[in-house]
Amino acid sequence: MTTTTTRPATLIVIGGGPAGYVAAIRASQLGIRTTLVERDALGGICLNWGCIPTKALLHAADTLSAVRSASDLGIDIAGDVTIDIARMVGRSRAVSDRLRQGVQYLLKKHRVEVVRGQARLNGAGAVQVTGEDAKGNRQLDADAILIATGAGPRSLETLPVDGERIWNYRHALVPQAVPSSLLVVGAGAIGMEFASFYAALGTQVTVVETRDAVLPNEDIDVSNHVAHAFTQRGILVRTGTSAALNRLAEDAAWMTLRTGDASDTLPFDKVLVCAGVVGNTADLGLENTAAVIEQGCIRADEFGRTDDPRIFAAGDVCGAPMLAHKASREAVRCVEYLAGLQVDPQPPLIPACTYCDPQVASVGLTESAARADGREVSVGRMPFHSNGKALALGQPEGFVKTVFDAQTGELLGAHLVGTEVTELIQGLSLARQLEATDEDLVQHVYAHPTLSEAIGESALAALGRAIHG
Template sequence: MSDNKFDLVVIGGGPGGYVAAIRASQLGLRTAVVEKAEMGGICLNWGCIPTKALLRSADVLRLIKDAKGFGISAGAPTADLGAIVKRSRDVSTQLQRGVAGLMKKHGIQIFKGHARLSGKGSVKVQQEQTEVTLSAAHIILATGARARVLPGMEPDGKHYWTYREALVPKSVPKRLVIIGAGAIGIEFASFYHALGAEVSVIEMADRILPVEDEEISAHVAQSLTREGIKLYTSTSLKSSKVTGGSVELQIEGKSAQTLQADVVLVAAGIVGNVEDLGLEKTKVKVERTHVVVDEYCQTGEPNVYAIGDLAGAPWLAHKASHEGVICVEKIAGLKPHSLNARNVPACTYSHPQVASVGFTEAQAVAAGKKVRVGKFPFAANGKAIAMGATGGFVKTVFDAGTGELLGAHMVGEEVTEMIQGYAIARGLETTEAELIESILPHPTMSEAMHEAVLAAYGRVLHI
């Protein structure tokens, strides 16, 4: 067999691509991955992982500031930005090495360079000194996405940032304006505010975190506003210009206003990396910068597939990984379940944290369902009181007729670690009967999850 002949070539080594390659290797497929940057993709190197490292530092800073409330005496804490950023980058480097080790363990060949489709079953890889042609029975596109750049606000590392620049700041801006109040924007708002920046967030929608349940969004907005973060919703950006060493922004919402910023962070969505992939002479269809696929990630071109952010929403690393497994198992002749996007949990690691899965209450009602809704506050949870983490609540949405768990929504301390319980319940098609009969450990914050189920059926115990 030729060294460059494979059963599968994966273009992109992010959480979708490298997981697809590992699963393919497990199933006996000779596999290669082409990656032009770092293994692990944006998530591991410039997204999910390094942002969580930064946010953890912010959490530690908050805890030290609140130490007196726990009976601990501590001096006034100071943040060493250089050390915080270094720790974040070190975490990414460690995991990147881990991914490289997994590739070696599974016998997956890595080609460093830019890949393009070059005919049926053929991929050309442009490397630094040469061009290599790979042949494969199947090809998976996993090239991910990048930050949307607004005209006139191209990242310059000084006045205009995307998430990349925000991850490696040389200093904390005194005045930071964030364009976009989705998960990325709100996470960076929490981080930079904790480090002392004056933070303002501009959002065109009528609320922050617009894809989340309305009650969750409202709670987060109240919390951020209470901390001193300024939120401008139902607001559009009319103009932006650098003048006198700072950025002047004209915004229009309830009224026209002018904001001054040292740095503007653009977090206004993403666009798929579809350019220069050799798609022009194929039947691969692209809509709004994303590749169109069927339920098993097959494109319009035979034996060419697309997964992850490239294949559209939800733009989440765990969705990409799951799609990679589904796609490879289908290629290998197994019978995997197709992806149910409603069962993909979403997490925002702001302060407070947000986690959700399934329908929001409004979505369920709009779908014509009669619902039963239960809510339970962490202020009534013993572990939360002991932890000093009483802010937030758990909300459940059930089908009033069948008892199906339609959705679950949480806001509060470490709720991102708890949403998996409801995600599993959704995957198992669990009803209220099984959830009510479940026994959760005491004392834990997860007890609020059980109480929120009970509340939907008039059986709540602790409020």
């Protein structure tokens, strides 16, 4: 990688998603004259077709589940609960629209020039833009270029997406009607969130995953708990299973599901392909630079430097983990490095969240990864069924699991599953960043009654001193 650290006076950012628009704003704050080029909607996939609209839909699903179980709380709701999928989708699009307008305002506030169109690298420090604002063709020049073009859905030859019977996540976000049955291919975060959403609407959902567990990047205890919870909800979960299109009929997609040596062919109203995402590197003119593409992503170091001294990259286009908060943090680090600020070479910890029902959140090493690393570990686990707030909410399923170095007490990882754990992971992520130990977590006073008490109880359990577990 290049070691050039000359502060640029001008910067072009390609891509207006969580990496691009954040980078542009921070660069402007640091006195770098910045132009942002975006070919589609500001906010990128996350704001328009990912994180935000899916969470709006999942909130609707959670509300639907709460209404259906209201009688458990002594609340009787007269009449049948009905679903208006058009209004659900309309609200999710409205939320995205509002945030997109906010991004546009912030860029204007920070004096970032926004150019609409397709950007293509055209020699040292030059970007050719074609499209809306370029009125056919426009060349931009800058001292440095930051590529933040994000990622798009990975395609599978055996599952050609047509937008009718076979969907990717974009189609799943704007359904015209609730499908009677849905096959979700891929049990990562995206697949599990959509499976959870459509199951809440009454769709008969089947999830297949080629690997041996759902959410395969999570701690195995969490993965197993989610698979069991999904099964309890009536979702069919098949791991170690591949899926291929057998034929398209007028009323269904017939899919061949293969588990080991056994296979069966079944009809589904819709098929949702969630086979991961790949970096958006096509048609950028990278062949005109020294930047290197590895496994579909741009190779960049901890400061966003590529193999070309004037080109930097941040976010999903650089590879896993492909998460919006990771993209934004990478972008800020890259721009601050460009501006000559002192930047910690150690990449920050990145928490992961999945918003299915039940929610999943984690940070750091899984138990198996810590042991594989040769660590002697102590593990604590606190079930939510012993937590007063969880019981009061009627959400007693799930747990907090903490993994510590048995010798030093260092918090190595935390893995949570259950209601609102995506809000709890913040404390554990900060604790690990501040190098908190098991004793630190035990000595901390947690407000009562809160779900966060399970964190302290989990640390107590790791020390063999559990009170409520």
